[in-house]
Amino acid sequence: MDDPGLTTHPSPQQSAPSLARISLLPWGLFLVALAAAAFFAWRWWQPDDLGDPLATSLVAFEKQDKLTVFSAELAPVVSSNDSRLFGLVNSKQVAVIPARIDYTINLAQVGRDRLTWNADAQTLSVRLPPLTVSRPNLDEARAQYLRDGIWISRDAQDKLTRDNTRLAEAQAVQQAANPVLMNLARQAAREAIAQNLSIPLQVAGYGKAKVEVTFDK
Structure with a gap:
């Protein structure tokens, strides 16, 4: 039977993946935003008419x-x-x-x-x-x-x-x-x-x- 007064902490092996996912999340969002910005910029500047x-x-x-x-x-x-x-x-x-x-x-x-x-x-x-x-x-x-x-x-x-x-x-x-x-x-x-x-x-x-x-x- 566990002691109610005893607080358990996750082992370093258990917390490492969670910390990795949390730290990579801002970078992932940044790359997605950068790709979207590049796409819309390309669409904006691409000429529809290349000339005769x-x-x-x-x-x-x-x-x-x-x-x-x-x-x-x-x-x-x-x-x-x-x-x-x-x-x-x-x-x-x-x-x-x-x-x-x-x-x-x-x-x-x-x-x-x-x-x-x-x-x-x-x-x-x-x-x-x-x-x-x-x-x-x-x-x-x-x-x-x-x-x-x-x-x-x-x-x-x-x-x-x-x-x-x-x-x-x-x-x-x-x-x-x-x-x-x-x-x-x-x-x-x-x-x-x-x-x-x-x-x-x-x-x-x-x-x-x-x-x-x-x-x-």
Whole structure:
């Protein structure tokens, strides 16, 4: 039988959890209040309208007039003939002249009518004008020549070189229109335009935006 005059005290092991719960309670309430304040602040300051994505894209285009998206190094092989003194003196020259071709997009032609924004899919569709193929840049300093003839005068050699230059330029233009090179250039253009537009859209708040690029048919 317990003594009524004896007062019992909880052991340290029994009181420790209760004290821990009591001491953590204010901190728990503080963290909940802090989280709630942060949430409402985010809701308050978050803009409902992130702006016009088409205008954002057009601003990105305004900074560039023409964009070079692809370059091809070609090596036309051409030959020309020269005949002088009523056909008594004939000469021939074969030339391999390296040429560079640039494929560009005229961004000045890209207006709002070529952009479409799908808000539900967060997708920007861009329709580009056809690629522009530059005039071949012939590197005649690296050209290789093979000449054939008993005697080739200075005038004949100059004519052969001019003719080969003209032929090499025409051949480079034809090679640049090769479907394989055109497809490579279009793919490079798609990647370049998508990258150039994705960054401004992300900065404007469209973090999940996608860019789809097509060309005029």
